[in-house]
Structure formats: C-alpha cells, structure tokens
Amino acid sequence: MKKLILTVIIAFTTSLAAAQNWAAVGEVSNGVYTLYTDTVDNVLYIGGSFTYFNGDTVFGIVKYDGSNFYRMGCGLEWDCSFIPGGGNIVVKPNSIVRYNNEIYIAGNFTKSNNVTLNGLARWDGSDWQPCGTGLKNEYGGNSGGSSLKVLNNELYVCGIGLDSCAGVPANGIAKYNGVSWSAVHNIPRFKPNQSNYITDVEVYNGDIYVCGNFYDSIGGDIWRIARWNGSQWVGVDGGMKGGIGGVNKMVVYKGLLYAAGIFGSAGSNPHAKGIATWDGTKWENVGGGIYYPWPMSMQIFDMKVYKDKLYIVGWFSQAGGIPTKQLAVWDGVNWCSFDTTNTSFDNVILALDFYQDTLYIGGGFWSVDGDTNITYIAKYIGAGPDTCGNTTGINENKVQTEGLRVYPNPASNSITIEWSEELQVQSLAVFDYLGREVLKEQVSNNSGSTQLDVSALPQGMYFLHLQTEKDSQTAKFIKQ
Incomplete structure (x- = not known):
C-alpha cells in the first residue's frame, strides 16, 4: 500500500497548480451551451447565449480556427444593425452538426437577419437559412430543438414540445434524408395530450432508442427511454426513475449503450446514479455513478468518446467515489479525475468536445480554480487530454482480485x-x-x-x- 499512499500525496500536493492546466478561450459575454468540432473545415463551432466574443458582436454562434473567431452572418436573434440593450440575448443553441456538407443548428431561437427559423437552421456559407417552417408545437408556438445527430446517413432532430418539423408531424423527433423531413416510425405521444420531451437519439444493435423526460401514463414500461423494436415503441426494462429531469444524452461505448442525465435508478438496478449501461438485456450501474450532496441537482449534461475513453460533464462532485468536480473520465473499468489536481469549477459545465487534440469545455462557470480570467469556455493545456489522471492511484496500484x-x-x-x-x-x-x-x-x-x-x-x-x-x-x- 505504500505505492498507493505515495501516489495520493503526490497528486494532492500539486493542487495549487490546478489552474495552470486550463486556459481561457477568448472573452465571452455569457454562457456556452454547445461545442461542435467540424473535421471537414477543421474549425470549432461555439454556441451560447452570448452577444459578444472577443469584443466582436456575434449573437449566439461563432466559428473558431484555433487562432481567430469568426462571426456567422447575423448570428441568432439579430438583424446585423440594431443591438438590443442588456448585453446578452435570450437564445439557447443546443446542438450543431454537419450533414451533407452543410452546418445545421438547433435550439431555442426564432430568427436571423429577419428570416424566420423557429429553432432549426442551415448555414449556406454566408447566412442562416430556414428548414421549412422549423420546429413547432400544436398550440402555434415555437418548439426548442434539443439535439441533432447523424445516424445511418440521415439527420435526426429531437425537441422539447416538438409536434411538427418543417410541417411534418414529429412528436418529439423527426429525420431528414437530404430531400424531405419525416416522422420517426410514427412515434406516438407517450402521455396523451402532452408533447414528448425528447433530448437525444441513438442506434444500438440496429435498434433506434430515444430518451428524454417522458413516460407512458397508461401503465406502460416506457420511462424516459424507449426503443423501436421493428413494429412498435417499447420500454427498456422499466427505464429510468428518480430525479426531476430525465435522460439527457446517449452514446455507444465499448459495445454498450450509455445513457446519462438526472436519475437515481435504471430498470431494476438501484445503483445507477446519473449514468447507466444497457447491453440489450439489462441495465448496469457505471462504477457507482455520480454523486452530489443534493441529489436532485446532480446530473450529466454531455458526454463524448475520445481515444477509447468516455468523458462526461455536468453538475457533480464525485464519480465512482472519486472527487472530480463537474468533469470525469471513464475508461471502461474505473472512474478517474481528469487531471491529478481535481480542478475546481465554480459552476456547471454543459458541453465538451475535442478540437485539434485538445479538450474544450463550455458552460456557466465564472472561474476555474479561482482564476476569473477563465469564464464560460476553457481548454485543457495540461499533460494531455487522453491521459486519465490517477487521483487515487488506481493506475499505479493495480487491483488484484485473483482468488x-x-x-x-x-x-x-x-x-x-x-x-x-x-x-x-x-x-x-x-x-x-x-x-x-x-x-x-x-x-x-x-x-x-x-x-x-x-x-x-x-x-x-x-x-x-x-x-x-x-x-x-x-x-x-x-x-x-
């Protein structure tokens, strides 16, 4: 055990240098909600409720090439002339993706340069263009787009209160084949007279899964996650219970479907706190899950697979018992703090992505380990984003369990x-x-x-x- 204790001491005596592992990414006026790395043009797209980025008026969306930031047309909710007071805008870009060689964006916004968009838009190289009538709900209001994902060469959009997409009935999700929009296997309203609240979609073992905050109110098995079995939408072993939110994200990692968000159990597994895996038969917890002293607040907002590791961000203080504030790494066996200093973020992290082999994070934080020059967006400049920091010496003290x-x-x-x-x-x-x-x-x-x-x-x-x-x-x- 001497090696374990020595590893821990070394790790924690370096905590004073925590902020040196992180650097600011320009000066941004408000929160960052989404990050997307475009490997075709080698740029990073940054979306949020900001008006200014590095002193330039950008309104909600900006493009970054590693050195410079570029405004994208009139941004969101702006006409390129009048700048409203208050400093920032009530807009929430939630997801950005490339499909058929064009950039799409979804979120809570209505227009750009006086062109009506209604939560969904396409970038033509100089301006944001509408996708038909955008995202709507049956009461005539606009719906919010929660995520975009390309699966099997089709573009999927998920939304909150989404009853139609480009004029096509949607019930929380729709897809685009490059020519027209359509419903996804005639997905029903899981609760009568209430729009589906769908946050993400994924394909696992050939089946389509959707997740969010919904349930079948007529005694069904559908709770916050559902699967298309080839003939109908069905539950996934009882789904997720506990918490006030639901399932925010799904990703396939090492042959398993990972679902993350705010919940206290998955199926018959009571230990799946905020994250769980599905193998096609049963739910399992992921190393004990995440923890926060106020369970109703803890949740995972985003997760990405990079270089054979799963990265998560959100609002939590531990992952699998390891102290790691708002950011953690799972290698398929152990949870680890991202760096050995257990960096402290003073507010939530909402998004992450890797650009030019560097980890970028965005959210509502105003400082990193007390450094108030790092706000809303940061990049990791430490030993390397593909190295899982062994705060507890797990990597040094190999767990031996033979016999x-x-x-x-x-x-x-x-x-x-x-x-x-x-x-x-x-x-x-x-x-x-x-x-x-x-x-x-x-x-x-x-x-x-x-x-x-x-x-x-x-x-x-x-x-x-x-x-x-x-x-x-x-x-x-x-x-x-």
Whole structure:
C-alpha cells in the first residue's frame, strides 16, 4: 500500500497548480451551451447565449480556427444593425452538426437577419437559412430543438414540445434524408395530450432508442427511454426513475449503450446514479455513478468518446467515489479525475468536445480554480487530454482480485469477503480514496471468508487490502 499512499500525496500536493492546466478561450459575454468540432473545415463551432466574443458582436454562434473567431452572418436573434440593450440575448443553441456538407443548428431561437427559423437552421456559407417552417408545437408556438445527430446517413432532430418539423408531424423527433423531413416510425405521444420531451437519439444493435423526460401514463414500461423494436415503441426494462429531469444524452461505448442525465435508478438496478449501461438485456450501474450532496441537482449534461475513453460533464462532485468536480473520465473499468489536481469549477459545465487534440469545455462557470480570467469556455493545456489522471492511484496500484471475491458491491451495511485457501490471509484493511486506513481486522483462523461492517463509512470508493503469507491482494468496492 505504500505505492498507493505515495501516489495520493503526490497528486494532492500539486493542487495549487490546478489552474495552470486550463486556459481561457477568448472573452465571452455569457454562457456556452454547445461545442461542435467540424473535421471537414477543421474549425470549432461555439454556441451560447452570448452577444459578444472577443469584443466582436456575434449573437449566439461563432466559428473558431484555433487562432481567430469568426462571426456567422447575423448570428441568432439579430438583424446585423440594431443591438438590443442588456448585453446578452435570450437564445439557447443546443446542438450543431454537419450533414451533407452543410452546418445545421438547433435550439431555442426564432430568427436571423429577419428570416424566420423557429429553432432549426442551415448555414449556406454566408447566412442562416430556414428548414421549412422549423420546429413547432400544436398550440402555434415555437418548439426548442434539443439535439441533432447523424445516424445511418440521415439527420435526426429531437425537441422539447416538438409536434411538427418543417410541417411534418414529429412528436418529439423527426429525420431528414437530404430531400424531405419525416416522422420517426410514427412515434406516438407517450402521455396523451402532452408533447414528448425528447433530448437525444441513438442506434444500438440496429435498434433506434430515444430518451428524454417522458413516460407512458397508461401503465406502460416506457420511462424516459424507449426503443423501436421493428413494429412498435417499447420500454427498456422499466427505464429510468428518480430525479426531476430525465435522460439527457446517449452514446455507444465499448459495445454498450450509455445513457446519462438526472436519475437515481435504471430498470431494476438501484445503483445507477446519473449514468447507466444497457447491453440489450439489462441495465448496469457505471462504477457507482455520480454523486452530489443534493441529489436532485446532480446530473450529466454531455458526454463524448475520445481515444477509447468516455468523458462526461455536468453538475457533480464525485464519480465512482472519486472527487472530480463537474468533469470525469471513464475508461471502461474505473472512474478517474481528469487531471491529478481535481480542478475546481465554480459552476456547471454543459458541453465538451475535442478540437485539434485538445479538450474544450463550455458552460456557466465564472472561474476555474479561482482564476476569473477563465469564464464560460476553457481548454485543457495540461499533460494531455487522453491521459486519465490517477487521483487515487488506481493506475499505479493495480487491483488484484485473483482468488478474491467481495460482495455485495456496491454495499450499504456490510461486505462479505471470500478468498481461496491457498492465499493464507493474515490481515485485512480498508483504505479510502486518500489512502487513509479506515478499517482493519486480523484474521485469526484462515476460514476463507469474513464479514466487515461498513455501515459507518461515508459514501464513496474504498480499497480492500488483504495481507497474505507471501504477498497482498487488493479489491475495490463502493459504499452507497
């Protein structure tokens, strides 16, 4: 365990240099909601409720080439002449994507340069153009576009209160084949007389999944996520329960469908806090999920796969028991803090993307580790965005579990430890993520099993260390 403790000490003594890992990306007047890396033109698109970027009037959308920022026409809600008072605009670009060699944007906005857009627009190289009548709801108001995604060579748009897209009935989601818009498998209203609140769409094992904040009010199995099974829309093992939001994002990573947002359980798994995986049969928790002292506030807003790791951002203070504020990395086995300093953001992170091999984040934060020069958008300039920081020394202290079993995991009151007779266990100890010993027990008779009371331990990740006659064994468990 000396190596584990040393790793922790080294990691935490560098915390004073945290802000040196992050740099400002221009001066922006308000929050950033979406980031999109366009690999065709090698630029980063930045969308938010800002009016100014680096002193230039841009209104909600700007293009960045790594050195310079470029205004895109009249932006959103602007006519290129009159600038309203108040400094910023009531607009929320939620998603940007390239499809058929053109840039599309969806969100909460109505026009550009006096052209009506209604939440969905296409960039023609000089101006924003409408996509038919845009996004509408049946009561005549405008709908908000929540996400855009290209799947199987078709462009999908999801929305809040979205009843029609370009004049076509939608019920929360529509798709475009490059010629015309259409409904997606005649998706119904899951709750009668209420528009579907759909935030994302994904294809997994050939099936289409949609997620958001909706449910079947007539005793159905559809809760915040639904699947098209080839003939009808069905539930996904009971869906997500708990929390006040729903499922914000989905992504396929290492053969599993990941769903993230604000929820406390998935299907029959009560430990899926804010994020869960679906293998086509059942839901599993992801290393204990995320944690925040006020559970109704914790959630994941965005996630991306990059260089075989899954990055998440949102509002949380831990991931799998690891302290990591608003940003975390999952490698398929362990949660890790993105850098060894556990950088502190003073407000929510809403979006992330990788541009020119560098991590960019956007949100509502006003500072990074006390540096007020870094506001709303930042880029990582530390050791490398593809390196998962081992705040707890997980990467250094390889978890050895041969001949060792710990259950239940996660645990609430006690854990049972079983080991093979040849291990000849002499003592066992439990360490927290800081390397501090919190429990210890001598093993008088090598019976091959024992039980530990962990009810007094705070929630989080712990490391069980068994000292044997010849060496040692280590296992990880979660206290919930």
